[in-house]
Amino acid sequence: MIKFIQDFTKYPKDLDNTKWRINYGGHGFGNNELQYYKNDHSNYYIDNLGLHIVSKKEKYDKNEYTSCKISSIDTFMYGKISFEIILPKYYGSWPAIWMLSPTIKDVGWPSCGEIDLMEYALKYPNKLHFSLHSKYHNHKNNTHRTYVLDNVDVNQPIKIDVYWQKDGFFYFVDGKKIHEFKKEEDWPFDQPFLIIMNMAVGGFFPNNPKEDYLNDEFIIKKIIVTDEEYHG
Numbered sequence: 001m002i003k004f005i006q007d008f009t010k011y012p013k014d015l016d017n018t019k020w021r022i023n024y025g026g027h028g029f030g031n032n033e034l035q036y037y038k039n040d041h042s043n044y045y046i047d048n049l050g051l052h053i054v055s056k057k058e059k060y061d062k063n064e065y066t067s068c069k070i071s072s073i074d075t076f077m078y079g080k081i082s083f084e085i086i087l088p089k090y091y092g093s094w095p096a097i098w099m100l101s102p103t104i105k106d107v108g109w110p111s112c113g114e115i116d117l118m119e120y121a122l123k124y125p126n127k128l129h130f131s132l133h134s135k136y137h138n139h140k141n142n143t144h145r146t147y148v149l150d151n152v153d154v155n156q157p158i159k160i161d162v163y164w165q166k167d168g169f170f171y172f173v174d175g176k177k178i179h180e181f182k183k184e185e186d187w188p189f190d191q192p193f194l195i196i197m198n199m200a201v202g203g204f205f206p207n208n209p210k211e212d213y214l215n216d217e218f219i220i221k222k223i224i225v226t227d228e229e230y231h232g
Helices: none
Strands: 002-007 020-023 035-037 044-047 050-060 063-067 069-072 079-086 093-100 114-119 128-133 145-149 158-165 168-173 176-182 194-201 215-226
Touching: 035 194, 050 194, 063 194, 079 093, 079 114, 093 215, 114 158, 128 168, 128 176, 145 176, 194 215
Parallel strands: 035 063
Antiparallel strands: 002 215, 020 069, 044 050, 050 063, 050 215, 069 194, 079 158, 079 215, 093 114, 093 194, 114 128, 128 145, 158 168, 168 176
16 A cells, blocks of 8 residues: 655646655754755756755855755655655765654654665765664764665666565665665664655765865655565
C-alpha cells in the first residue's frame, strides 16, 4: 500500500503545501555550513525534470550562500522509501535526503535519531554515503553506523530504495542491494520520522566551495513511501 507519493515531474507549478514545508535558518547547523535556507523560488522550482533545490553564491543575513531545505508535513514509521535524484556538480555542495524524529525538540540531537537515506559530496568523488546517527553512535564522535558506495556514475539519474523495518535498514541503489544495518542497542528508530530534502553548502563533510562556485542544483524527480517489506 502506498503511504505517500510525490512525482515532482507531474506537478509543474509549486510545492504541495499539504505535503511539504520550507525550513529557514543559517546558523551552520553544527557542521560549519555556509548557507542560509530561504523560502524563495530562486532557491527551488519545479519543472518536468523534477524539484530543483538551488544553492546560490549570494549574501543573505550573515551568510555568503543561500539554498533550500524542505521537510514533510507528515511523519512515517517503517516502510520502503524510494526516490530518484540527479546530483549537483560543484565542489562544496552537500545534497541529502534524510529523516529526523520530531522528538529532537524534547531530547535533542543525536538522541532523537537521524536516518541518512543518501548524502553526497564531490570531496569524495563517485561515492554515495548512507548513515544512521543515535545517542552513542554519531558522527560527532566518529562512531556513526555508515556505509560508502564506491564507483557510482554521479552524472546519471540514480534510484535509491531504503527498506526501514523493525529488524533494520536495507539499502538498494539502482535495484541492487548494497548494504544493511541490523537492529542493535542504541536504536531510536522505532518511532515516526520526517523526510527532509536539502542541499547545504560547505561545512565539515563536503569542505567549502572553490572560487568557481556560483550556483548548483540538486534535483529530486520523485519520492514514494509504501508499506512494502524486504524479505531477503
